[in-house]
Amino acid sequence: MNDRFVVVGAGTMGLGIAYVAAGAGHAVELVEVDRGRAAEAPAALAALWDRAVRRGRLDADAAAAGRDRLTLRASLAEVPAGPGVVVEAVPERLELKRRVLAEAAALRPALLGSNTSSISIGELAVGLPSPERFLGLHFFNPVWAMTLLEVVVGPATTTETTTAAVALARRLGKDPVVVRDLPGFATSRLGVTLGLEAIRMVADGVAAPADIDKAMVLGYRHPVGPLELTDLVGLDVRLDIARTLQAAYGDRFAPPELLVEMVAQGRLGKKSGQGFYHWEGGVKQ
The missing domain is CATH 3.40.50.720 (NAD(P)-binding Rossmann-like Domain)
Incomplete structure (x- = not known):
């Protein structure tokens, strides 16, 4: 090669x-x-x-x-x-x-x-x-x-x-x-499951995004929380993946309405400057 x-x-x-x-x-x-x-x-x-x-x-x-x-x-x-x-x-x-x-x-x-x-x-x-x-x-x-x-x-x-x-x-x-070659492979099925549930928790008012992320970082030793990771990946990318997995596995992967709304508003995460966090110059504020 x-x-x-x-x-x-x-x-x-x-x-x-x-x-x-x-x-x-x-x-x-x-x-x-x-x-x-x-x-x-x-x-x-x-x-x-x-x-x-x-x-x-x-x-x-x-x-x-x-x-x-x-x-x-x-x-x-x-x-x-x-x-x-x-x-x-x-x-x-x-x-x-x-x-x-x-x-x-x-x-x-x-x-x-x-x-x-x-x-x-x-x-x-x-x-x-x-x-x-x-x-x-x-x-x-x-x-x-x-x-x-x-x-x-x-x-x-x-x-x-x-x-x-x-x-x-x-x-x-x-x-x-x-x-x-199965839909979502290994990482997307696991990662998106956690990310979608974290978004539902924000919509339900369980806690602020920063506190949900802190719980996973400190409690489960994740290097970054699921909502910050969603901002890094891109909310539009997460939405596309969720819809692909929903078509393959059913509504357990149905995207939360909050995710759909944020993408429609152009709040795509780090690349747009605003997602679950505010980003300025590529740095989370």
Whole structure:
């Protein structure tokens, strides 16, 4: 497998994946069709490298080398064929992901992955020319800090592809877990269950968001509470996942009305500046 690593989508997850891949020595091509988001991507990535240098996690030369390994592309049509890896990181919409994956598959990558957190890999693989080289690569936010990578094996995924994905995860500095292709996989089913119940508790007036989070951090040793994590992931992302899981497993995953209302109001969490907490400059207030 060659070192060319293509990431499709320059949202929160795509930026994080591109940053980590470039830091691990890959020649990264970050594809973003939205002009506004593409224009913002260089500054967002530069801020990640600058912060890593300030905090002593990277020296200036390593940060500069990472920057030099990353190229922005306006579309997949600009990407030369034959990359080692393509990871799709667009929003959790089945048809959108299928369109992007079909275009990515035409590049004939050695390994094709989707960063989906809940959509069936088997469903995403429908129509792909080489489904045996396709699987889920579910990264966690923030990608540069979270060591877990969920490798999701689809119905057609070969053992060789799974082995290559596990090796890739380790090269990226991740600790992989391999799971079967069932809706929500392992982490989303568990994480969303806790997040949705915490949102219901806010709606019921059980406690303030900060106190609900503190209870889980201090009482159960979670590194961050479920409501702050929802803000970090994005309320819109959580809503999409909940609806996917509701369709698969029934109303135990029905999204609370409060979540639906907050997304409709544009209160999406950290990325919008307001969710269950107020965020300013990326920092919780």
